[in-house]
Amino acid sequence: MSIITIERKVLQKNDEVARRNRALFFSHGTFAINLVSSPGSGKTSILERTLQQLKGELKVAVIEGDIQTDLDARRIASLGAPVVQIVTNGSCHLEAKLVEDALSNLDLAQVQLLIIENVGNLVCPANYDLGEAVKVVVASTTEGDDKPLKYPAMFRNATVLMINKIDLLPYVDCNLEQLRKNALSINPGLTIFETSCVTKEGLEGWCAWLRSKMIFVGRS
Amino acid sequence: MHELALAQNIVETIHRAVPPETRKNVRVVRLQVGAMAGVVPDSLEFSFNALVAKTPLSRVRMEIESIPFVVECEACGRISGNDVGISRCLECGSGKTRIRSGTELQVVNLELEDFQEEAV
Numbered sequence: 333m334s335i336i337t338i339e340r341k342v343l344q345k346n347d348e349v350a351r352r353n354r355a356l357f358f359s360h361g362t363f364a365i366n367l368v369s370s371p372g373s374g375k376t377s378i379l380e381r382t383l384q385q386l387k388g389e390l391k392v393a394v395i396e397g398d399i400q401t402d403l404d405a406r407r408i409a410s411l412g413a414p415v416v417q418i419v420t421n422g423s424c425h426l427e428a429k430l431v432e433d434a435l436s437n438l439d440l441a442q443v444q445l446l447i448i449e450n451v452g453n454l455v456c457p458a459n460y461d462l463g464e465a466v467k468v469v470v471a472s473t474t475e476g477d478d479k480p481l482k483y484p485a486m487f488r489n490a491t492v493l494m495i496n497k498i499d500l501l502p503y504v505d506c507n508l509e510q511l512r513k514n515a516l517s518i519n520p521g522l523t524i525f526e527t528s529c530v531t532k533e534g535l536e537g538w539c540a541w542l543r544s545k546m547i548f549v550g551r552s
Numbered sequence: 553m554h555e556l557a558l559a560q561n562i563v564e565t566i567h568r569a570v571p572p573e574t575r576k577n578v579r580v581v582r583l584q585v586g587a588m589a590g591v592v593p594d595s596l597e598f599s600f601n602a603l604v605a606k607t608p609l610s611r612v613r614m615e616i617e618s619i620p621f622v623v624e625c626e627a628c629g630r631i632s633g634n635d636v637g638i639s640r641c642l643e644c645g646s647g648k649t650r651i652r653s654g655t656e657l658q659v660v661n662l663e664l665e666d667f668q669e670e671a672v
Contacts (some may be wrong), residue, residue, distance in 0.1 A: 333579070336569055336662040342561050342583070343657065425554055456554035458590045459657070484637030485590035485655075517640045520647025 346460055349428035353435065353463025360440040363545050364448065366426075366462050368486060369470035370479070371452030374496040376404045377529040378470060378538075379447060383411045385539045386445070390546060393443040395434050397426040397451045404449065414438060425456035428463055444546055454483040465545070466491035473497045474504050477511035480518045487518045492525065494538065499528040555592060558657070559599035565659050566609060575608040580615055580663035586656040587621045588637045621654030 341347060357364045369375050379394060386392055393414040396405045405417035416434040418426060431448060438446075448464060450457045469490040471479045474497055480487040487493065493515050501508060508526070515522055523541065527534035562581065570578055581600075585591050593616045604610050622633040627646035634642065639649050 334664050334666060336664065338565060338569055338659040338661050340565055341658045342558050342565070345561065345564070423554075423557070425557075427557075455590060459554065459558075481636065485588055488588070488637065488639065488651075488655075516647065517638045520640050520649070 343459060343461075346428045349432055350461035350463040353428055353432055354465075356435065356440065357446070357463060357465070360443070362440050362443050362446050363542075364446040364462075364464040366448050366450060366457070366464035366467045367470065368450045368454070368457045368467055368490070369452060369472075370454045370475060373452070373470045373472040373475060374529055375449050375452070375470055376407055378494065378496060378527065378535075379408060379449060380411060381529050381532065381535050382447070382539060382542070383408070383413050385535060386542070387412075390444050390543070391442055392445045392447065393438050395431060395438075395446065395448040397430070397449055399423070399451055414443070420451060424451055424453050425460050426450050426462060427460050431462045445542060454479070454486045458483075458485040458489050468492040468494060470494045470496050471511065471515070473500050473506040473508070473511075476505060477507050477514060480511070480515040484518045487515055487522070490519065491521075491523065492541070493522045495524065495526045497528060497530075498526045498533060499531045555595040556599040556603075558591065559596055559603050562600060562614075562659060563603050563609065566612070566662060569662060570664070572608070574664065574667065576611070577664045577667055578609060578612050578662055579665050580613050582660040582663070583614065583616045584619050584656045584658050584660055585616050586619045586654040587635060588654045589657045591657060593618065617660070619653050619656050622652040623649040624652050625649050 367375050383392055394408045395416050397418045398404055399420050402417040405415045408415040416437045418430050418434050467490040469486055525534055525538045585593055597614045600614050620633045621637055623639055624631045625641035625646055626648040628644040630643040632642055640647055641649050
């Protein structure tokens, strides 16, 4: 028997493309966000509210990842933001190469903030670096307070947690403090926002955080 | 279920490392998979076996070394492991911890049966 040493990450190829994407974002001063969550937690609604809130202030573009349909891209396009739809045709996550291909349809020189909405899935997207500056994970109150414990990889890799649908707290079995505690036990460094896309509560704090990142990109 | 995509990456890794004429001699692919890598080892093995069936790599067995999740506390220095992915120090409660292991997902090496000239 002979041994061939490999010592190579399984996703090294993806990571190399992600590095290229990251370098491209950096050279254009684009702050890129990888927005992840389970299906139905409100990613697209958060996007819509964010675009409305930042309109005329920041140049925002969106990459929409979905398994099927361009319904989300149409929602975003109706708000006047540049949007590229990636249809994964069954694949449960976005990969760096899909994002790289999508970027050829965007003029990054005109984009300060790029939001990549991943496929709704709390498992698979955790493994795939897309070249983003930060992962933002959304957990809605209707999902209960134990999501961070059930899907630790996703919450560990995220920089920001958005607890969405807080307007529904009186009606659902979700302890907000417990949800925060669970998330911080997995990832003590998480920045947490509590939001509602219906009442718009908490969205200003989130947008202020985004603005602060623009300053960072501009200076770097 | 992204294990199929991961298995495809592993097949490509073997293809990069081993020339076509030698691939039928590969017997083992060794992996390290962290407890918190977000990968189900059984699914990965199943996907890999499905991909290599009826190819020169069909006799390759996947061996997975599971790496425990271990964090080191920068406040109290305690090194501790848990199987649920909690990064906060369970001793002093500090959030200033460093993950020492448990997120790996890599191909370590391949084992090949020594090449023998086949009788013609």
